[in-house]
Amino acid sequence: MMRSRVLVIALLVVLAACGSRGTITVDPAARGVGTIETIFVGTTRSYDAATGEFGSSRSSKLSLAKYDISIPPDRNPGEIRWPKEGRAPDPTRDFVTTSAVLYPDAKGFERDLHRAIASKPPQERTVVLFVHGFNNTFAEGLYRMAQLVHDLDMPGIAVHYSWPSAAKPLGYVHDKDSALYGRDGFEKLFNDIVAAGADKIIVVGHSMGSQLLVESLRQMDIRNPANLKRHLGGVVLLSPDIDVEVFRSQAATFTNLPEPFFIFTSNKDKALRLSSFITMEPNRLGNMPDGSQLAGLNIQVIDTTAFSTGSGHFNVATSPELIALLGKMDAVQAAFNQDQAGRPGILTGLVLTARGATDIVLKPVEGLNDALQQ
Numbered sequence: 001m002m003r004s005r006v007l008v009i010a011l012l013v014v015l016a017a018c019g020s021r022g023t024i025t026v027d028p029a030a031r032g033v034g035t036i037e038t039i040f041v042g043t044t045r046s047y048d049a050a051t052g053e054f055g056s057s058r059s060s061k062l063s064l065a066k067y068d069i070s071i072p073p074d075r076n077p078g079e080i081r082w083p084k085e086g087r088a089p090d091p092t093r094d095f096v097t098t099s100a101v102l103y104p105d106a107k108g109f110e111r112d113l114h115r116a117i118a119s120k121p122p123q124e125r126t127v128v129l130f131v132h133g134f135n136n137t138f139a140e141g142l143y144r145m146a147q148l149v150h151d152l153d154m155p156g157i158a159v160h161y162s163w164p165s166a167a168k169p170l171g172y173v174h175d176k177d178s179a180l181y182g183r184d185g186f187e188k189l190f191n192d193i194v195a196a197g198a199d200k201i202i203v204v205g206h207s208m209g210s211q212l213l214v215e216s217l218r219q220m221d222i223r224n225p226a227n228l229k230r231h232l233g234g235v236v237l238l239s240p241d242i243d244v245e246v247f248r249s250q251a252a253t254f255t256n257l258p259e260p261f262f263i264f265t266s267n268k269d270k271a272l273r274l275s276s277f278i279t280m281e282p283n284r285l286g287n288m289p290d291g292s293q294l295a296g297l298n299i300q301v302i303d304t305t306a307f308s309t310g311s312g313h314f315n316v317a318t319s320p321e322l323i324a325l326l327g328k329m330d331a332v333q334a335a336f337n338q339d340q341a342g343r344p345g346i347l348t349g350l351v352l353t354a355r356g357a358t359d360i361v362l363k364p365v366e367g368l369n370d371a372l373q374q
Helices: 002-016 028-032 106-118 138-151 172-181 183-195 208-223 225-231 244-253 270-279 320-327 329-336 368-373
Strands: 035-048 053-071 096-103 127-131 157-162 201-206 232-238 261-265 300-303 358-361
Touching: 028 053, 028 096, 035 106, 035 138, 035 183, 053 106, 053 138, 053 183, 096 106, 106 157, 106 183, 127 138, 127 183, 127 208, 138 157, 157 183, 172 208, 183 201, 183 208, 183 225, 201 208, 208 225, 208 232, 208 244, 225 232
Parallel strands: 035 157, 127 157, 127 201, 201 232, 232 261, 261 300, 300 358
Antiparallel strands: 035 053, 053 096
16 A cells, blocks of 8 residues: 555656646747747636736636747757746747737637638648646646647647646646536637638647547537538547547547547556556556557557657657657658558648558657658
């Protein structure tokens, strides 16, 4: 019993250290220093007028906003640096917000989002809708989205859905309830994006946000499967904190399982190891040993274990090597298997080369690094 308590405490310490606590710092002057990434936001967090930020309390109202985030030039891929407390931000090193717009209603949000979509070439008018995971503040989820957009050179328009996480390592149960609470807000945001003129929406969920995402899509499919099929461009789950049997049950209820559908996993994910301990289940969807448990489903399972460092809970966003790999997936695909016909995927050139629950193991191998350098 004592050994189990020590294990839980140790893993909680790891989780607490897996990301810096950060708040939004506004500095319009940073616009001339860093690269600006515009992130549209929908959130069911309550707004604190005193601090000017969205907190951890739940709100029945979906708030809509837009943030311009300056990505500093002096940083490594996957890295987010926060301004030090009590010091002026250094836009050459720190992530800084250059402007923030809070919309009084959906009309202004839809108008600006429509303009952003229309400003893109036809082939880049897809909207990427990201849902953050467990133990995230509003600022952390927002800045992580900006980092992902920048480092992966994502085309299209970025929208972030921020649900009311407690942002505490011991808030696991609260966050699971909040993820369920956030389903209606996600659906409303999805429909607001459609109303703004988006043709296709790619949805990306991380950790516990994947549970919220799949549950929301399942709810939407029950209500209006034709609408969901018309506008959903694909699904990506990053380190999903979902029970495998629950996921199979969720997938079975869809009129048509969304395609393409990608799941990024890691066998060295410490956060999901803790989740498995808490739930008394041997594996979560994001740390399955292989894709055999999803046999019969049109899903691509991509193992990123070789790129795991630290908690190993967000390899796609934090590993410079994996970021580089995903940024040149056309070359990677050729290195994997040149003679299999594929079709375009959804993360910067990723190609789906087979049907069914098919494993792709990503790891640095001889010949692959050379392909990436070309």
